[in-house]
Amino acid sequence: MSDGAGTRQSDVPALAPFHVLAKPTGAICNLDCAYCFYLEKEDLYPDGRFRMDDSVLEAYIGQLLASQAGPEATVAWQGGEPAIMGVDFYRRAVQIAEELRAPDQRVVYTIQTNGTLLSDELCEVFAEHDFLVGISIDGPREMHDAHRVDKRGQPTYDRVIEGLERLAAHRVEFNVLCTVNSANEDHPLEVYRHLRDDLGAEFIQFIPVVEHDTATGEGTGQRVSGRSVAPDAWGRFLIDVFDTWVTRDVGRVFVNHFDAGLASWLGLPPGMCIFAETCGDALALEHNGDLYSCDHFVDGRHRLGNITETSLPELVGSDAQRAFGNAKRDTLPSYCRECEVFFACHGECPKNRFTTTPAGDPGLNYLCAGYKAFFGHVDGPMRLMADLLRQGRHADEVMKIFATAGRNEPCPCGSGRKAKLCHGR
Ligand code: SF4
Ligand code: SF4
Numbered sequence: 001m002s003d004g005a006g007t008r009q010s011d012v013p014a015l016a017p018f019h020v021l022a023k024p025t026g027a028i029c030n031l032d033c034a035y036c037f038y039l040e041k042e043d044l045y046p047d048g049r050f051r052m053d054d055s056v057l058e059a060y061i062g063q064l065l066a067s068q069a070g071p072e073a074t075v076a077w078q079g080g081e082p083a084i085m086g087v088d089f090y091r092r093a094v095q096i097a098e099e100l101r102a103p104d105q106r107v108v109y110t111i112q113t114n115g116t117l118l119s120d121e122l123c124e125v126f127a128e129h130d131f132l133v134g135i136s137i138d139g140p141r142e143m144h145d146a147h148r149v150d151k152r153g154q155p156t157y158d159r160v161i162e163g164l165e166r167l168a169a170h171r172v173e174f175n176v177l178c179t180v181n182s183a184n185e186d187h188p189l190e191v192y193r194h195l196r197d198d199l200g201a202e203f204i205q206f207i208p209v210v211e212h213d214t215a216t217g218e219g220t221g222q223r224v225s226g227r228s229v230a231p232d233a234w235g236r237f238l239i240d241v242f243d244t245w246v247t248r249d250v251g252r253v254f255v256n257h258f259d260a261g262l263a264s265w266l267g268l269p270p271g272m273c274i275f276a277e278t279c280g281d282a283l284a285l286e287h288n289g290d291l292y293s294c295d296h297f298v299d300g301r302h303r304l305g306n307i308t309e310t311s312l313p314e315l316v317g318s319d320a321q322r323a324f325g326n327a328k329r330d331t332l333p334s335y336c337r338e339c340e341v342f343f344a345c346h347g348e349c350p351k352n353r354f355t356t357t358p359a360g361d362p363g364l365n366y367l368c369a370g371y372k373a374f375f376g377h378v379d380g381p382m383r384l385m386a387d388l389l390r391q392g393r394h395a396d397e398v399m400k401i402f403a404t405a406g407r408n409e410p411c412p413c414g415s416g417r418k419a420k421l422c423h424g425r
Contacts, residue, residue: 016069016281017068017069017070017281018067018280018281018282018283018316019074019076019281019282019283020060020064020076020283020284020285020291020312021076021077021078021112021282021283021284021285021295022052022060022075022076022077022078022284022285023077023078023079023080023082023284023285023286023287024051024052024057024077024079024082024085024089024287025050025051025052025079025080025081025082025084025085025287026041026042026045026048026050026080026286026287026288027039027040027041027042027044027050027079027080028042028050028079028080028081028084029079029080029081029084029114030081030084030114030116030117030150030151031081031114031116031148031149031150031151031156032149032150032151032153033114033147033148033149034147034149034227035147035179035181035209035211035225035227035228037211037296038079038080038295038298039080041286041298044286044298044299044300045286045287045288048287048288049287049288050080050287051085051287052085052089052287052288054092055308056287056288056289056307056308057089057092057093057096058096059289059307059308059312060285060289060307060312061075061093061096061097061100062096062100063307063311063312063313064312065097065100065101065102065105065107066100066313067312067313067316068105071104071105071106072105072106072107072108073101073105073106073107073108074107074108074109074110075093075097075107075108075109075110076109076110076111076112077090077093077109077110077111077112078111078112078295079112079113079114081113081114081116081117082111082112082113083111083113083114083116083117083118083122084117086122087119087121087122087125090111090122090125090126090131091125093109094109094125094129097109108130108132109126109129109130109131109132110131110132110133110134111126111131111132111133111134112134112136112177113133113134113135113136113163114135114136114148114156114160115135115136115137115159115160115163115164116150116156116159116160116162116163117163118163118166118167119166120166120170123166123167123169123170123172124170126167126170126172127170127171127172130173131172131173132173132174132175133167133172133173133174133175134174134175134176134177134205135160135163135164135167135174135175135176135177136148136160136176136177136178136179137157137160137164137176137177137178137195137199138178138179138181138183138184138191139178139184139187139190139191139194139195140190140191140194140198141155141157141158143183143184143187143190143191144156144157144160145157146181146183146184147179147181147183147227148160164199168200174201175201175202175203175204175205176195176199176201176203176204176205177205177207178191178195178204178205178206178207179206179207179208179209180206180207180208180209180229180233180234180237181208181209181227181228181229182209182226182227182228182229182230183227185229185230185233185234185236185237186233188236188237188238188240188241189240189241189244191241192204192241192244192245196249196253201253202252202253202254203253203254204253204254204255204256205255205256206237206238206241206255206256206257208229208234208352208367208370209227209228209229210224210228210229210351210352210366210367211224211225211227211228212224212225212354213225222354222355222356222366224366229367231366231367231368231369231370232369232370232373233370234367234370234371234374235369235370235371235372235373235374235377236370236373238257238370238374239373239374239377239378241255242255242258242374242377242378242381243423245258246258246378246381246398246399246402246423247399247402247403247423247424248399250385250395250396250398250399251394251395251396252396256272257272257374258378259271260272260275260344261344261375261378261382262382262385262386262389262395264343264344265344265382265383265385265386266386266389266390270344273294273349274348274349275344275345275346275348276328276346277328277329277346278325278326278328278329279293279294279324279325279327279328279350280293280316280321280322280324280325280326281316281325282294282295283304283315283316283321284298285307286298288306289306289307289308289309290303290305290306291303291304291305291306291307291312291315291316292304293320293321293324294324296349296351297324297351302324304316304318304320304321305318327350328346328347328350329346331350331353331363332346332347332363333357333361333362333363333364334357334361335357335358335359335361335364336364336365339372340376341371341372341375341376341379344375345371345375347363347364347365348365348367348368348371349365352365352366352367353365353366354366355368379413380411380412380413380414380415380423381398381402381413381423383413383414384398384401384412384413385398402419402423402424405419405424406419407419407420407424408420411423411424
């Protein structure tokens with residue numbers, strides 16, 4: 001046991017790299033997005049203050065920096081809405097990190113925000129300390145406002161754009177997190193072009209919305225809410241964006257699923273926990289120091305302990321967390337193990353594994369049909385890019401290969417189909 005506050009680099013044994021999403025306001029947010037899975041976590045803390053205090057802040061940053069083996073450590077903030085904490089909290093966080101980091105250690109600061117509370121003062125701090133800011137936006141106005149509303153049910157698109165403009169004015173680097181749901185699932189290119197061209201996003205994360213249907217009382221059953229993306233639509237969405245990306249944006253725009261796919265085709269770790277073989281290295285920290293197995297498993301069963309009582313490395317390396325991580329691999333149905341895109345998919349995130357295989361085995365991912373279609377479709381181009389990289393060339397040369405192929409010639413991906421019916425559509 002240790003109190004952890006003020007822990008320095010040499011006090012704690014090094015662990016394999018892990019990532020913590022810290023939630024300084026817990027589930028508290030100024031918005032009321034219809035599909036948010038985190039707002040209900042407020043109920044875990046009926047007497048909570050929902051503001052991370054200085055002792056937890058110091059314990060978190062000190063223990064995190066001390067336990068990261070490499071030259072770089074990431075201090076990541078998320079919510080709820082972390083910007084509610086205000087500018088002084090982030091000034092203090094940076095001050096603590098600067099005091100506690102090892103001389104040769106670089107600290108990377110990230111924050112995921114809805115973008116509606118970004119003051120000039122906050123942007124100045126972000127700019128001064130090179131924060132990487134993730135902005136949540138679901139595409140053009142009408143698609144974004146379909147679900148991303150405030151507590152009065154009012155649309156938020158204009159306020160998010162104001163926040164983005166403020167970030168740009170202060171030259172703060174940003175990326176975009178875009179959920180794919182029933183309102184935008186049929187408009188992949190409209191969404192992608194909006195993010196790329198209108199907002200200037202170069203780093204884009206797509207996140208599928210998969211919600212159990214609680215309205216019917218089947219909170220953990222196989223039915224999903226009407227806001228959820230359909231499995232086939234999710235596959236089509238990724239495929240359509242990929243086909244545009246692979247013919248004009250490789251090396252210029254970075255999309256999480258495409259980067260992860262290319263890594264898998266190269267035999268490297270995918271860089272996204274959902275496609276890794278096991279879980280366990282992406283944890284969530286609540287405002288009071290409670291540490292949970294994962295952002296998607298913040299509940300009584302997955303509370304590992306509190307970092308003001310037991311150190312972060314002890315909790316990350318605990319038997320409970322290892323068991324949680326290995327369960328991802330060990331509970332897969334044989335349908336997944338025998339799947340031809342298993343090496344890239346690994347059954348995706350356990351939170352989405354609530355359907356059954358054609359043989360009736362439980363534990364199949366709700367999004368399976370989409371992933372089968374997507375990974376099957378990108379196989380040829382991924383092989384081409386992986387070969388280029390193995391030859392010491394650049395992945396973006398793939399665009400030239402596709403550009404010079406005639407529309408009536410065989411598609412360069414090797415599918416045997418005409419290019420115009422394949423990746424040259
Ligand atoms: S449960 Fe899902 S989100 Fe959490 S670590 Fe595992 S794959 Fe990642
Ligand atoms: S595509 Fe479907 S069957 Fe294949 S590994 Fe993914 S979830 Fe399993």
